[in-house]
Amino acid sequence: xxxxxxxxxxxxxKIEGDENGIAVISVLSEGTATKKVPVVLQEAITQxxxxxxxxxxxxxxxxxPQGTEFQQKVWQELLNIPFGKTMxxxxxxxKLGDVKAIRAVASANGKNPLWIVVPCHRVIGSDGxxxxxxxxxxxKKWLLEHESPSQQQSLF
Numbered sequence: 172x173x174x175x176x177x178x179x180x181x182x183x184x185k186i187e188g189d190e191n192g193i194a195v196i197s198v199l200s201e202g203t204a205t206k207k208v209p210v211v212l213q214e215a216i217t218q219x220x221x222x223x224x225x226x227x228x229x230x231x232x233x234x235x236p237q238g239t240e241f242q243q244k245v246w247q248e249l250l251n252i253p254f255g256k257t258m259x260x261x262x263x264x265x266k267l268g269d270v271k272a273i274r275a276v277a278s279a280n281g282k283n284p285l286w287i288v289v290p291c292h293r294v295i296g297s298d299g300x301x302x303x304x305x306x307x308x309x310x311k312k313w314l315l316e317h318e319s320p321s322q323q324q325s326l327f
Contacts, residue, residue: 173209176202177216179223181310184286186212186219192235196286198306215288222287225317228254236284245279252293255320259297281305287314 172194174187183202187195193215208216214232221227236246248266252258258266260280264273281303283291292314296302304311 173211175205175208175212175216177208177219178204179219181306181313184219186215188212188215188235192233193285193288194235194237195284196288197284198286198310219287223317228318230288234285234288236289238279238282238284241275242279242282245276246283246285246289249280249283249289249291249294252290254290255318257293257295257315260294260302261297263294277303293318 172187172189174185176199177184177186179198181198183199183204185195185197185199185202186193189211193212196215196219215230218227218230218232222230236243238246244267245263248263251266260273260277261270263280264270264276267276280291280294283289283305286306292304292306292311301308301311301315
């Protein structure tokens with residue numbers, strides 16, 4: 172497994188992957204950028220940089236997240252939330268076929284290993300509130316504003 176660290180507007184982004192795809196993308200509050208980027212991570216890094224520059228709305232590099240079958244199912248559904256849109260945990264549970272699984276869905280959402288790319292930040296409370304985010308609510312707010320089709324002063 173190869174690892175690289177790149178700067179982003181939200182902190183240092185850690186990327187891990189190999190020839191099978193990217194397994195982990197996370198954000199750290201501090202750290203140092205990698206000087207030499209492994210070839211297998213270059214496309215992911217380029218696409219993430221384009222995202223932060225406002226030049227990319229979807230990712231096309233190969234993903235290889237590790238998780239349970241249920242977590243994989245939730246993460247796959249997250250990929251269907253369009254750029255600039257949000258969905259409630261309840262609606263996500265309904266899409267997965269079990270409204271009673273809302274807590275399990277929220278838990279799987281919180282264990283998403285592919286920050287930004289599998290857009291768990293697009294899941295909000297049924298009342299429109301920003302709820303739980305592993306990277307901190309201020310990052311979730313930033314990401315949603317970054318993806319907002321109309322660049323307003325502030326959504327939240």
